[in-house]
Amino acid sequence: MQRRHDLDWVRVCAFGLLVLYHVGMYYVSWGWHVKSPDAGTALEPFMMLSSPWRLSLLFLISGVATASLLGKAQRAAVTGGKVRFLGGRSWRLLPPLLFGMLVIVPPQSYYQVVEQLPGGYHEGYLAFYGRYLSAYQGFCGADGDCLILPTWNHLWFVAYLWVYTVALWLLWRWLPRLLEAAGGPVTRALTGTGILLWPILFFAVARAALIGIFDSTHALVDDWYNHVQYFGIFLLGFLIARSTAAWTAMQRFRWLALALWLGSWWAVTTYFGHFVDVAPPHWLRLLMRAAWGLNQWCAIVAILGFARRLAPGDGPLLRYLSQAVFPVYILHQTIIVVLAHHFKAFALPSPVEGPLLVVLTLGLCFAGYELVRRIGWLRPLFGLKARPGDAAVGTPNGMATEER
8 A cells, every 4th residue: 555645634634623623612602611702603604514524534544544554464464573553553542542531631621610610610720630530520510411520522532543443453353354345345336426325325324313312422332323423434444445446436526525515514504503493394304414424425525536636745744744643633622722711811802812722722732742752751642653762662653644
């Protein structure tokens, strides 16, 4: 497998979009850790441009990268080398997840309690942190819902990625013929218009059938709708990684996919905007769930198709950003929450405050990356491989990329 620099660029941009999206979460009416006094619905249609597909895209790219990493492990086994795939991926994902839950994420929960606990919270951060570590479950809202501590918040993606990686490795290790048998029909189906038809059908049926039964929780154990869609697309990325026909079809149908994406976005946002206080008819609800699934896949096809055609190749900027993206991802939401909470004292207008939050968040995230990459013991806690001279691990860096 040749390295896919177009997918590297898409991955970098997708994680960059998370910064914009999570700053936006401060200003919309949807629930989040802290909220702007000016929060409302104005930004929500623009947030919906990426809501259905952001994480699915990243899981697909992770599946492609996993195919490359498992291929390397297989070649190493054939030549008598060490098979280090699962240990390497676990080392890249689990220490950052645990470190994030213990150090990076707690300020998000603290400021959520400060802002949303009925009657306020008047103890300091250290007192809160002690309760956080003790799994205190007494921070409850007026609706009776209680904050579950400790938590992984935005790092749920890392936990899910590790679980899906283990599941795929088990299939690869113990049922390789099953994967091979599935790969042929899938790759043959995803040629021509099949690149749109079959995944749209999968995502539309999954949402129509499951979203009314299983809410999106990101809690792993009860998140079955998300598991169906995210593991499904992770596995799809693995299966089509080497299928030139599938990627060519994405490029060929990129304009149609773009039109379907934007059309379904308009339909879904109009639907949510109209049925705010009135329940929609059941048939319309099912239709819009199907439209969500169409939006989810067509956006991915459009993005990957245009990236394959237009993305720059390799270069110093891409190599730098590819290394930085995981540490930036780990840090970004906590920085947003802390900055947003303390910005309230300045009463800045939202059109000024929002862009300032984006710029400062990115600046502090990259400053954090520059610090982390220079300190050997911090590197594995942010998903970076050891430097020469540090304790060697010898595994690929980042969340979903093969080693350069």
